Amino acid sequence: MKRTIRTTALTVGALIASFALPVATAHADAVTPRVDLRVLIVSDGGPSTDAVAAELDTEGTPYTEIDLQDSARPVIDADFLADTVDGVPRAKFQAVVLPNDNPFAAGSAEMTALAAYEQTYAIPQVDAYTYARPEAGLDYPVNGGYSGSLDGVAAQVTDAGAAGPFGYLDGSVPFEDNSPTVGESYAYLSTPIAGADFTPYVDAPIPGKSTRGSLVGEYRHDGRRELVVTFVYNQYQEQFRLLARGIVEWMTGGVHLGASRNYFAVHVDDVFAADDRWDSTLNCTPGDIDCPPGQGVENPIRMTAADVDHAADWQxxxxxxxxxxxxxxxxVNQREDNDGVDELADEFVTDRDSFRWVNHTYSHPFLGCVQDVTVVPWKCATNADGSTQWVSRNDISDEIATNRAWGQSVGLPLDTEELVTGEHSGLRILPQQPVDNPNLAPALTDNGVKWLASDNSRDPVQRQVGPATTVSRYPMNVFYNAGRTAEQVDEYNWIYTGRAQGGSGICEDNPATSTCLTAPLSTSTGYADYIVPLETRTALGHVLSNDPKPHFIHQSNLTEDRIAYPVLDGVLDGYHALFADDTPVVNLRMKDIGTELQRRAARDAALDAGQVTAYRIGDTVTVQAPNGVPVSATLPSGTTQGGSAFGSAYAGEVSGWTTSTGQPLTLALPSSTPSLTATADAADPASTSTTPPTKVPAGVTEQVPYVPEN
Incomplete structure (x- = not known):
């Protein structure tokens, strides 16, 4: 849900002075103005303003959106933008986002009002995607610049960008090129016009030239500041995801509600157990329910002591x-079958403090309905009266408690509030089991479980199950029943090729959610060339989206060919190549992820209800929210709350959570924080250009499917 308030009526109010007056006159010896921590987004329905709005949604930063295509929208004038509160002049928005440098008709009174507002209150403006032209501080592209695709180009953060809003990046900003048939990033590369006060923050080489052109830069003129973006993007593209934080920090001056970090956690399921192996002849997994009973020979995959050492070193x-x-x-079974010896468990227990540990139940049974596996796919067994047979509360509780007790007996550093059931069972699973096992919640209560894993592909929204709150996990497409790359590729081909190519046809039957491969992958090269880059890209996309949900693989993927590591390396090595040292991957354990998601849900509900307000007067930020509502904020380093440091350092600032007591919350900014005054004398708004820009090519609004060989 967009965190917007779509204004339907104008607020009556007046500025302390006419917008036409210079800043010095409007503010001379007057009360320091109040600036509300809310962003105004003026949208034309294009992907770029939608992307900025999506970023604010994700961070938890409030904004008001005006849709220029809505005939019933309010008019943007002085009363809409500012008023007075208790005798103090109030700017209702801390930043303005426009679809381009001027989306209005020639001579627009609305653009004049916006320009005057920005001058009077030193409000920055983001031109989400605009044509390079003198009105935006840049020369026309025809004068030695470039207009066209930027797909596959590596842009670069300039020295000024690194010293300014994009300092969290290591330098490179690669542009996606996911399809040879789709133009994904139309751009204008140009240099500042002579005499313009323009600073490029992100640039790229101009094709055929020795010069570089600006893609993101700051233009200062007429007492105003604009962030001029000259390439089109959508919210899914990596180049936007890399720059989104800096765009928000630039327009808010690093003072805003909400926060963003880059998260990555990996759960390894079935440790100590063995996973059944895919049979390339039968196209199923003997020992599991996808093979008819009696077919095939079980050939389990289990880690070794050497794999434990490798995992510890890799960490x-x-x-x-x-x-x-x-x-x-x-x-337990290994020791019974091997004269009391289990080198794997011994090595894990010796090195237990190197890892985090989560209860996965003792024997990994299915804890939902009683499964009838005499048919494929399985179905829920029923009683004589037709009612569903459920695994009992006692059986579920025993599985949880027995596994916990064993872990405690060998000193595993467990958090007993966390639980991952086998296959996320007990929770609803469609189509066979549309509701949770009614015995699951009582069993969770019996064992003090507060955080319960769910599968994000089928249960993505955090919810309550008795005393527990779910934590959705992303399944990685590195299969549980594969320890070797050839097995992984063979099963991948079976799933993702059509029947005519020897595949299952699942992709043909579900075209909305799956795409068939054009040809089977090579079992010798398909994993490294196709599957690894695809899975790397998917996981890295989650990392760059302020998404703390964990990913999960299986112990089988850490042994034999150790097929999980190329994907994990791709994510982390790719990340470290893009980000500065002060912006590390945040690696949380399950309950901390659950707490983060829980706080966001409470905060977002309060924001959507309009119950959270914040404003800045001078070096003080005041936040008001209902009692008990968690509030997040991103602020300059050195900010204090009640005399103590606020938040923790990340990406050159501090961010964190605080819980409202229902009373105004006061945060003191460091004296070095830029003040809310204009950067230059304001010109008469009538001198500000109100000529709309040349219409620019639209960009793609959805994520372009990734094809690794491209």
Missing amino acids: ADHGITLDMVYNAVGT
Whole structure:
């Protein structure tokens, strides 16, 4: 849901002085103005303003959106933009986002009002996607610049960008090129016009020239500041995801409600147990329910002690901790069958403090309905009266408690409030089991479980299950029943090719959610050339989207060919190549992820209800929210709350949560924070150009499917 308030009526109010007056006259020896921490987005329905709005939604930053295509929209004038509160002049918006440098008709009174407002209150303006032209501080592209596709180009953060709003980036800003048949990023590359006060923040080489052209830059003129963006983008594209934080920080001056960090957590399921192996002849997994009973020979995959050492070394090299989601029955059975010896468990227990540990139930049973596996796909068994047979409360509780007790007996550093059931069972699963097992919630209560994993592909929204709150996990397309790359590719081909190519045809039957491969992948090269870059890109997209949800793989993927590591390396190595050291990947354990998601849900509900307000007067930010509502904010380093440091450092600023007591919350900004005064004497608004720009080519609004070979 967009976190907007679509204004339907104008607020009656007056500025303390005419917008036509210079800033010095309007503010001379007057009360320091109040600026509300809310953004005004003026949208033309294009992908770029939608992308900025999506970023504000994700961060939890309030905004008001005006749709220029809505005939019933309010008029943007002085009363709409500002008024007075308790005798103090109030700017209702801390920043303005326009679809381009001037989306209005020639001579527009609305553009004149916006320009005067920005001059009077030092309000910055983002031109979300505009034509390079003198009115935006740039020369026309025909004068030695460039107009056209930027697909596949590596742009670069300039020295000024690194010292300013994009300092969290390491330098490179690669542009996607996901399809050879789709133009994904139309752009204008140009240099500042002579005499313009223009600073490029992100640029790229002009084709055929030795010069570089601006893609993102700051234009200062007439007492106003504009962030001029001359390429089109949508909210899914990597280049926008990389720059989104800097755009928000520039337009808010680093003072805004909401926060954003880059998260990555990886759960490894079935530790200590063995996973069944894919059979390339039968195209199913003997020992699992996708193979008819009696077909095939089970050939389990299980980690070794050497795999434990490799995992520990890999963690140390990459600065991340894996969450080992364990089933104790695996080691108990191994010792029974091997004269009391289990080198895998011994190595894990010796190195237990190197990892995080999560209860996965003792023997990994299905904890929903009683499964009838005499048919494929399985169905829920029923009683004589037709009612569903459910796994009992006692059986569920025993699975949780027995596994917990074993882990505690060997000193695993568990958090007993966390639980991942086998296959996320007990929770609803369509089409066979449309509701949760009614015995699940009582069993969770019996064992003090507060955080319960769910599968994001089928249960993405956080919800309550008795005493527990769900934590959705992203399944990685690295299969649980594959320890070798050839097995992974063979199964991938079976799933993602049509029947005529020897595949299952699942992709043909579900065209809305799956795309068939044009040809089967090579079992020798298909994993590295196709699957790894695709899965890397998907996971990195989550990381760059302020999304803390964990990803999950299986212990089988850390042994034999260790097929998970190329994907994990791709995500982390790719990330470290893009971001500065002060913007690390945040690696949370399951309950902390759950808490983050829970706080966001409460905050977002309050924002959507209009119950959270914030404003800045001088070096003080005041936030008002209902009692008990968590509030997040991003502020300059050195900000204090009640005399103590606020938040924690990230990306050159501080951000964090605080819970409202129902009383105004006061945050003190450091004295070095830029003040709310214009950067130059204001010119008469009538001198501001009100000529609309040349119409620019539209960009794609949806994510272009990724084809790795491109």
